[in-house]
Amino acid sequence: MPHVTARTLRMAPSGCPMNLLSDKNISSNVTRVTVKTSGKQQDFMVADDTLVRQFKEKLSAHFKCEMDQLVLVFMGRLLRDHDTLSQRGILDGHTIYLVIKSKHGPQSVTHSFRKLPCDEPDKRDGTIKGNSIGLHQPASMSQTPLEPPFFVKPEMSKVNIQNLEVDSPGHMAQMLDNPSIQQLLSNMNLMRQFISELPEMQQLMQQNPEVSQILDNSEILWQTLELARNLAVIQEIMQIQQPSQSLEHSQNPQLHLGLETIPSEDNVLSQSHAGFSDQIPNNLHDIFGNNLSKVLLPGKVPEHVQSPPSSPPSQEQRDPLPQLPTTRVIYTSSCGLSSANTTPSRMNHTAKVNAATASTKDRSHKCAIQQPVEVPALPSMITQQEQTESKDDISLSDSDQRLEDDLQLLDEQTNSQITRNVMQLLMSDPCLAAHMMLFMSMPQLSEQWRQHMSTFLQQTQLSDLLVTLANPKALQAILQIEQGLQLLATETPVLLPWVAPYLWGLGWLPGPSCNFSDMAPWSWDVPDMIDPKGPEFCHKSEAVLQMLHSEDSAHSLQAPEIRFSRQMESLQAMGFGNHHANLQALIATEGDTSAALWKLKRSQGF
Amino acid sequence: MEPPNLYPVKLYVYDLSKGLARRLSPIMLGKQLEGIWHTSIVVHKDEFFFGSGGISSCPPGGTLLGPPDSVVDVGSTEVTEEIFLEYLSSLGESLFRGEAYNLFEHNCNTFSNEVAQFLTGRKIPSYITDLPSEVLSTPFGQALRPLLDSIQIQPPGGNNIGRANGQS
Numbered sequence: 001m002p003h004v005t006a007r008t009l010r011m012a013p014s015g016c017p018m019n020l021l022s023d024k025n026i027s028s029n030v031t032r033v034t035v036k037t038s039g040k041q042q043d044f045m046v047a048d049d050t051l052v053r054q055f056k057e058k059l060s061a062h063f064k065c066e067m068d069q070l071v072l073v074f075m076g077r078l079l080r081d082h083d084t085l086s087q088r089g090i091l092d093g094h095t096i097y098l099v100i101k102s103k104h105g106p107q108s109v110t111h112s113f114r115k116l117p118c119d120e121p122d123k124r125d126g127t128i129k130g131n132s133i134g135l136h137q138p139a140s141m142s143q144t145p146l147e148p149p150f151f152v153k154p155e156m157s158k159v160n161i162q163n164l165e166v167d168s169p170g171h172m173a174q175m176l177d178n179p180s181i182q183q184l185l186s187n188m189n190l191m192r193q194f195i196s197e198l199p200e201m202q203q204l205m206q207q208n209p210e211v212s213q214i215l216d217n218s219e220i221l222w223q224t225l226e227l228a229r230n231l232a233v234i235q236e237i238m239q240i241q242q243p244s245q246s247l248e249h250s251q252n253p254q255l256h257l258g259l260e261t262i263p264s265e266d267n268v269l270s271q272s273h274a275g276f277s278d279q280i281p282n283n284l285h286d287i288f289g290n291n292l293s294k295v296l297l298p299g300k301v302p303e304h305v306q307s308p309p310s311s312p313p314s315q316e317q318r319d320p321l322p323q324l325p326t327t328r329v330i331y332t333s334s335c336g337l338s339s340a341n342t343t344p345s346r347m348n349h350t351a352k353v354n355a356a357t358a359s360t361k362d363r364s365h366k367c368a369i370q371q372p373v374e375v376p377a378l379p380s381m382i383t384q385q386e387q388t389e390s391k392d393d394i395s396l397s398d399s400d401q402r403l404e405d406d407l408q409l410l411d412e413q414t415n416s417q418i419t420r421n422v423m424q425l426l427m428s429d430p431c432l433a434a435h436m437m438l439f440m441s442m443p444q445l446s447e448q449w450r451q452h453m454s455t456f457l458q459q460t461q462l463s464d465l466l467v468t469l470a471n472p473k474a475l476q477a478i479l480q481i482e483q484g485l486q487l488l489a490t491e492t493p494v495l496l497p498w499v500a501p502y503l504w505g506l507g508w509l510p511g512p513s514c515n516f517s518d519m520a521p522w523s524w525d526v527p528d529m530i531d532p533k534g535p536e537f538c539h540k541s542e543a544v545l546q547m548l549h550s551e552d553s554a555h556s557l558q559a560p561e562i563r564f565s566r567q568m569e570s571l572q573a574m575g576f577g578n579h580h581a582n583l584q585a586l587i588a589t590e591g592d593t594s595a596a597l598w599k600l601k602r603s604q605g606f
Numbered sequence: 607m608e609p610p611n612l613y614p615v616k617l618y619v620y621d622l623s624k625g626l627a628r629r630l631s632p633i634m635l636g637k638q639l640e641g642i643w644h645t646s647i648v649v650h651k652d653e654f655f656f657g658s659g660g661i662s663s664c665p666p667g668g669t670l671l672g673p674p675d676s677v678v679d680v681g682s683t684e685v686t687e688e689i690f691l692e693y694l695s696s697l698g699e700s701l702f703r704g705e706a707y708n709l710f711e712h713n714c715n716t717f718s719n720e721v722a723q724f725l726t727g728r729k730i731p732s733y734i735t736d737l738p739s740e741v742l743s744t745p746f747g748q749a750l751r752p753l754l755d756s757i758q759i760q761p762p763g764g765n766n767i768g769r770a771n772g773q774s
């Protein structure tokens with residue numbers, strides 16, 4: 001027996017109390033209708049002559065959705081707005097079906113497997129639009145399948161993710177600021193599933209099995225997610241770091257890098273973290289960030305993102321990606337990553353010092369990590385000092401061409417703007433390209449890759465010095481020496497006057513012979529961080545170059561010409577008249593006359 | 607205003623026992639059952655049914671069961687395919703999840719009944735929806751109830767609606 005409650009819209013004309021109305025409702029103006037929707041049903045009291053539109057208004061308020069999302073079905077007929085309920089034959093006790101459309105509509109049946117469960121109307125907390133959340137490579141992902149159970153979770157409320165292409169980092173940052181997204185990102189399992197299920201990711205995984213290893217390692221994934229969560233801050237950093245160089249697009253690639261190449265960048269992360277204690281990765285990131293940002297984005301490094309704390313991932317995931325293009329992307333993304341990971345308190349060399357002192361195990365690894373710190377600075381030095389600078393530029397452009405070819409390949413795979421921007425970046429700055437190559441020769445990469453790198457460098461006819469630098473032992477030795485000196489400087493400041501000459505050589509202290517004003521772009525301004533005890537970063541590259549040579553020849557700071565003068569004379573006596581070629585050969589073979597002989601013979605076609 | 611499109615709605619009825627129930631039921635149950643019925647709704651040139659894997663769809667007659675044993679005309683509907691799919695996905699999230707499947711209480715026929723009412727306002731024939739209670743009213747059915755309860759039926763050949771394909 002229907003009871004008319006206070007929700008009635010009109011009193012009976014006779015003025016009788018509501019509860020006296022008869023069941024038949026012939027004289028009654030109100031009906032009770034049951035509205036069934038998405039497995040629930042609810043009763044509503046409406047007047048007979050209520051327009052469907054009015055009823056929809058009521059429903060939209062009740063179900064918290066737009067009116068045009070509502071579809072009313074009665075007896076298989078769609079209820080039009082201009083009808084009244086009684087016209088459609090809706091009587092008391094009848095059931096009207098309500099379908100709440102999602103804002104984007106459902107997929108067709110054949111594509112139902114890709115359908116977003118969040119599109120379903122019963123999630124009246126708010127529609128969830130598909131998202132290229134940025135945790136996958138293609139920038140143009142418009143639909144992402146997500147597991148239904150996730151959206152059944154009660155705590156997910158009102159998540160608004162745009163179903164659009166990521167075309168502006170500002171937008172991405174805005175999106176990431178959404179705390180719901182943050183929550184989403186912090187759900188490890190979900191994100192892992194999410195990433196795994198993307199078809200593009202699956203495609204990528206087929207091509208690079210390491211990627212799936214990344215995904216399986218929860219630590220790496222967690223770091224990635226931390227990074228993604230902090231990307232908004234990273235973007236700020238990028239913006240502040242915008243140099244006078246025409247890196248206006250670096251903002252995009254940096255952010256996109258972080259966003260879109262996180263899976264591949266994690267490889268580098270995993271490699272760099274392998275075998276390290278918890279402290280070290282933080283320091284390493286600082287070091288990376290210090291120097292890479294110095295290289296890429298000169299200027300004051302402002303506040304940073306807290307570097308993700310990490311525990312060493314499993315060792316077996318350090319396999320590098322042998323493909324050149326992917327590694328390039330790794331580099332660029334790690335640039336973005338590491339720049340973001342700098343901490344202001346470690347912007348200067350106290351960081352290195354801390355790193356030196358804090359690290360108690362795996363010193364060799366530490367040395368290895370620190371190598372790219374010095375190494376990237378070198379090519380700039382070299383290219384400026386070398387008389388064959390033009391040749392370097394040409395050879396670099398060759399390599400850039402190759403890079404570009406490779407990157408185009410990657411471009412097809414990832415469909416992103418990153419590589420294009422990076423390529424432009426490289427083209428505009430050949431020094432940067434050289435840096436990249438040296439960075440590639442990090443000993444963290446496998447022996448295979450290093451050999452590949454050496455060959456590659458030789459093929460591109462880069463300076464032989466760079467080839468030499470691909471020698472891991474040499475780099476290790478450099479770092480060991482520098483480390484020892486750092487240690488001395490901090491532990492025993494009383495010894496500072498004694499070690500000062502060496503530190504000048506290394507560039508740790510402002511030496512009297514700092515006359516490389518054209519090195520200015522590569523040097524830091526750290527006005528507020530001058531540690532009286534610690535060194536100030538200045539013209540390191542020159543010093544390291546000298547260190548290299550000194551390593552070769554009993555610590556004498558001499559140019560190779562002088563060092564190899566004896567060998568040069570021998571070569572010339574044998575009839576090799578090309579002074580420059582001789583010098584190159586000797587540098588490459590480090591003074592070994594007979595080896596240089598072979599080299600020259602080969603190159604001259606004997 | 608142009609007349610709205612009317613789409614026919616059919617009910618496909620399959621006998622899962624393939625005639626065995628008709629022969630053996632008098633002996634085993636003590637009453638005559640014509641078949642063990644599995645039903646699906648066919649509308650917009652697609653067949654929709656509910657099983658232990660949730661709501662699925664396929665081309666009409668496209669499950670492993672083959673062509674239906676009988677077809678019942680339920681009526682016609684104005685509901686468009688788009689709205690219908692929305693409705694189905696909301697059902698699949700709420701009332702007709704795969705886990706909710708129960709051979710007696712909440713089976714394919716429950717689903718067909720629900721959908722038929724949505725589409726046309728009419729229910730499906732009662733001999734189909736009464737089947738579980740018919741079986742349970744026999745001593746044999748009662749005895750076998752624990753076993754029968756655990757049976758999950760999912761006719762192969764359909765695509766899942768409302769969740770990622772191929773993922774559990």
